[in-house]
Amino acid sequence: MIRTILFDVDGVLLSEERYFDASALTVWELLHSKNYLGLESNQFKIVLNDEEITSIRNTVFQNDQVLKFFKSKGLNANWDMIYLTFSFQLIHLLEQVVGEEKENISKWLTSEIDRSVLLEIQESLAQYKATINYDEFISEFQNAKANSKEDLFDYLNVLVEQKFGIKTNLFSEKNHLWSVCEHVSQEWYVGDENVLSSTGRPSVQLGKKGFLSDEKTLAKPEHIGQLFQELTDAGLQIGIGTGRPDLETIKPFEYLNWLNYFDRNHIVTADEVLEAEKQHPSYAPLSKPNPYTFIQAEKGKQTPIASCLKIDLPLENGDQILVVGDSLADLLAARDMGSRFAAVLTGLSGKEARKEFEEHQAEFILDSVLDVKEIVLENVRKG
Structure with missing residues (x-):
C-alpha cells in the first residue's frame, strides 16, 4: 500500500517554462553581453517583454528541439543544459578563427575558462566575423553516443579534438565556466534582490527583476x-x-x-x-x-x-x-x-x-x- x-x-x-526562458536568456547574454563574449552587443538588453523572450528562446533552443533532446538523454538540470549549449557555441566560434588564433585557442581549451578568459576571447573575436549557429547543435550531438550528462559533457571534449586536434578534459566536469553559466542563470531567475543569497556572489549585470514572483x-x-x-x-x-x-x-x-x-x-x-x-x-x-x-x-x-x-x-x-x-x-x-x-x-x-x-x-x-x-x-x- x-x-x-x-x-x-x-x-x-x-511549469518549467520560466526556467527554460531563463536558460535561453542566459545563453543569449553570454554570447551578446559585453560582460562576456559581446557578439553583436547592440542586441543585448535587460528589460524584455514576453514576445521578445519567446523569440530568444525559439532561436537559442530551436523551438525547444534542443531542450527535448536533453530530456531524451535524461538531463534534468537547466544549468547543465545552459553549459552544454553555450560551450558548443564557444567551440563553434573558435573553430571559425582557428587559423588566426591557434595558439590562444590551445591555451583557452586546456585550462579553466572563467569570465576573465571570456573577455579575452571577446577581444580576439572582435577582430573577425565569427557568427553564432544555433541550428548545428542537434546535428552535431546526434553523432554522440551519449546517454547521460557525463557522456554529453565528454562529447564536448571529443569535438575539441576533432576540430582543433587538441586533447582536453576541460568540459568533463562542473568547472569555472559551468559556474559562470549558473550565476548568469540565477540573475535571470531570482532577480537582483535574491542573487547574493542564492549564489553568494553579487550580480554582474544589474537590472533583472527575476521570475520568482511570476x-x-x-x-x-x-x-x-x-x-x-x-x-x-x-x-x-x-x-x-x-x-x-x-x-x-x-x-x-x-x-x-x-x-x-x-x-x-x-x-x-x-x-x-x-x-x-x-x-x-x-x-x-x-x-x-x-x-x-x-x-x-x-x-x-x-x-x-x-x-x-x-x-x-x-x-x-x-x-x-x-x-x-x-x-x-x-x-x-x-x-x-x-x-x-x-x-x-x-x-x-x-x-x-x-x-x-x-x-x-x-x-x-x-x-x-x-x-x-x-x-x-x-x-x-x-x-
Missing part, C-alpha cells in the same frame, strides 16, 4: 493545495524531491500557500544534493537520475547523508513509495529505488511524452498531477 508520495516540482506542480502553476493553485490536504488527511506522508534550489522552491510554495502542507524536513532540493556531493565527492553526481534526492526526501533531512548514500537498493519499503514526476530522469530514479512511479504529461514534451513513458513501462501515466488523488486514495481504500 502506498504510504508516501514524493513530488517533483518542475513539470509536475510548476511562476506558472500546472493546475489552479487552490486545487493543488486541496490535493495536498486530502492526501495528508488520508494519513499519507508527502514530500518534495526537486532539482530546484531551496530558494526557488520555498519562495513560490510560500506565496502559493502550499508550504503549510509539508514537513520542511521532507523537502529536498538541489542545495541538499550539492551539499551531499561536497561532503562525499566520490559519490557525485547525485542529481537525478541518481535516486539520492528522493531517498533523502523519503527518509528526511535529519537522516545523515552517509546513511542515504549507503542504503541498500531497492529500498525495503519501495513499494510503499510513489514518485510523481514528468521526466525520464524521475522514472529512472524511482526505478533504482524500487518505488512506484506516476508520470504526468505536463512537462516539456506534454502528451508526446506518453510514448516514452509507455516504452519504459511507467506504472501510471496521468494527464495532471491532480489525478494522483484517485490512484492513491483508491490504493488506500484497497489497503
